[in-house]
Every structure is written in C-alpha cells, then in structure tokens.
Amino acid sequence: MTTPAAAPPPAAEPTAAQPSRLSLVVVPTPQPPLQDERIPVRLVIPGVAAPRPAHAPGPRPQRAVRTSAADDFGPSWSSRVDLPDVHHTGRRLVTLTLEALAGRRPLAQLQPLTSPGVFAAISTGRRPQWCAQGNSPLLVGTVRVCEPVDGVAEISAVARRAGRAHAVAARLEGIDGRWRCTALQIG
Numbered sequence: 001m002t003t004p005a006a007a008p009p010p011a012a013e014p015t016a017a018q019p020s021r022l023s024l025v026v027v028p029t030p031q032p033p034l035q036d037e038r039i040p041v042r043l044v045i046p047g048v049a050a051p052r053p054a055h056a057p058g059p060r061p062q063r064a065v066r067t068s069a070a071d072d073f074g075p076s077w078s079s080r081v082d083l084p085d086v087h088h089t090g091r092r093l094v095t096l097t098l099e100a101l102a103g104r105r106p107l108a109q110l111q112p113l114t115s116p117g118v119f120a121a122i123s124t125g126r127r128p129q130w131c132a133q134g135n136s137p138l139l140v141g142t143v144r145v146c147e148p149v150d151g152v153a154e155i156s157a158v159a160r161r162a163g164r165a166h167a168v169a170a171r172l173e174g175i176d177g178r179w180r181c182t183a184l185q186i187g
Contacts (some may be wrong), residue, residue, distance in 0.1 A: 078174035080150050086172065089113075089179040090143045090155035094168050097122065097184065098138050098159055101131045114181040121184075128166070128186055136162045153179070 093113050099105040100122070107123050114122065131138075141158040148154065151174035159166045171183040 075175045078151055078177050080147065080174065082177050083151065083174045083179060086145050086147070086153045086155070086179060087143055089172065090145060090153070090157070090170070091140065093170060093172070093179075093181055094140050094143065094155070094157050094159070097186070098131060098140070098168070101127045101186075102138065113179070114184070118181050118184050130161060130164065130166060131186070134162055140168075 096105060096110055096113065100107050100110055107119075110122060111119050139160045141160065143155055143157045146154045153172045154169070155172060156167065156169045159168055167185075167187040169185045169187075170181050172179040173182050174180075
C-alpha cells in the first residue's frame with residue numbers, strides 16, 4: 001500500500017527581515033527625456049480650483065512704419081495705461097446701446113463711443129424685437145472683461161428683460177486716449 005504524500009508547507013509571506021525577491025532596476029537610456037518628464041506634475045485635489053497664472057496682455061500688433069509727417073494725422077492707438085477704466089466704459093456702452101435701441105435715448109449719443117462702421121450698423125440696421133417692444137425695465141448684469149492685447153478689451157454682459165436673458169458682446173479698442181467700440185453683437 002502506498003502512504004499518502006504530505007502536503008507542502010504554505011509559502012511564507014515576506015516580512016521586513018526577509019526581503020522580497022523582486023527588485024526595480026533603473027536603466028539609463030541614451031535618448032533625451034520626454035517632454036512629460038521635464039514638466040513638474042501638479043496634483044489635482046477634487047473640489048479645489050487650481051491656481052492660474054496672472055494674465056499679462058500681449059503686445060499690440062505693429063502697424064506699417066510711418067514714413068512722413070503727413071501720416072501723423074488721424075487716429076492713433078492708445079496703450080492700456082493711457083485709457084480710462086474699461087469696466088465703467090463697457091457697462092456704459094451696453095446700457096446706452098440697449099436704451100438707444102429701445103427708443104429711450106437718441107442714437108446720436110452712441111457716436112462718441114463707437115466706430116463709424118458700428119454706428120452705421122446700429123443706426124441703419126433693424127432693432128432686436130425684444131429690445132424695441134415692451135415697457136419692462138432693462139437690467140444689465142455683470143460686465144465681464146478680457147484684455148487679449150494691450151489697448152484692446154473684449155466685454156460681455158447679460159441683459160435681462162421681461163424674464164428673459166440676452167447676451168451682449170463688444171470689442172473695445174483704445175483709440176486717441178479713449179475706448180471705442182469696433183464690434184458689437186447683441187443676441
């Protein structure tokens with residue numbers, strides 16, 4: 001008769017005194033490091049906003065070089081430090097434009113704030129129906145400002161009337177020491 005074979009003893013787990021047989025060997029490679037390895041890793045914590053770097057507007061694109069004194073006449077670009085507060089001007093532009101389109105203010109009051117092309121489009125174009133009709137008050141929300149280039153600002157706001165919200169966006173450029181609207185979109 002045969003005797004039953006004894007079961008092998010259970011494998012012992014490695015402990016602190018007994019090191020693991022696996023080890024990591026780092027082998028240097030002759031290639032340059034990947035782009036990912038040069039950028040430090042930032043941890044993302046759920047619910048906490050990551051800090052953003054401060055925005056610095058870029059330089060204004062250079063125009064053609066002036067060759068004579070006769071070219072000095074006409075509008076000239078203004079730097080941001082030479083211009084008034086863009087938030088105040090943006091709110092004023094949005095409010096005046098919507099009041100003029102509603103018929104509560106003369107369109108001529110928009111002329112100093114807008115470029116000739118924008119003023120012509122406002123005065124000859126059709127008025128939005130929501131703006132021209134009704135007597136309910138027109139409320140302009142917070143004006144948001146983005147300055148992509150020195151002396152240029154893009155603004156947006158939400159106008160509310162009769163329970164409905166409408167978007168307003170404009171591009172302001174610093175010309176002759178003041179902001180002028182060069183593009184306007186009313187939704």
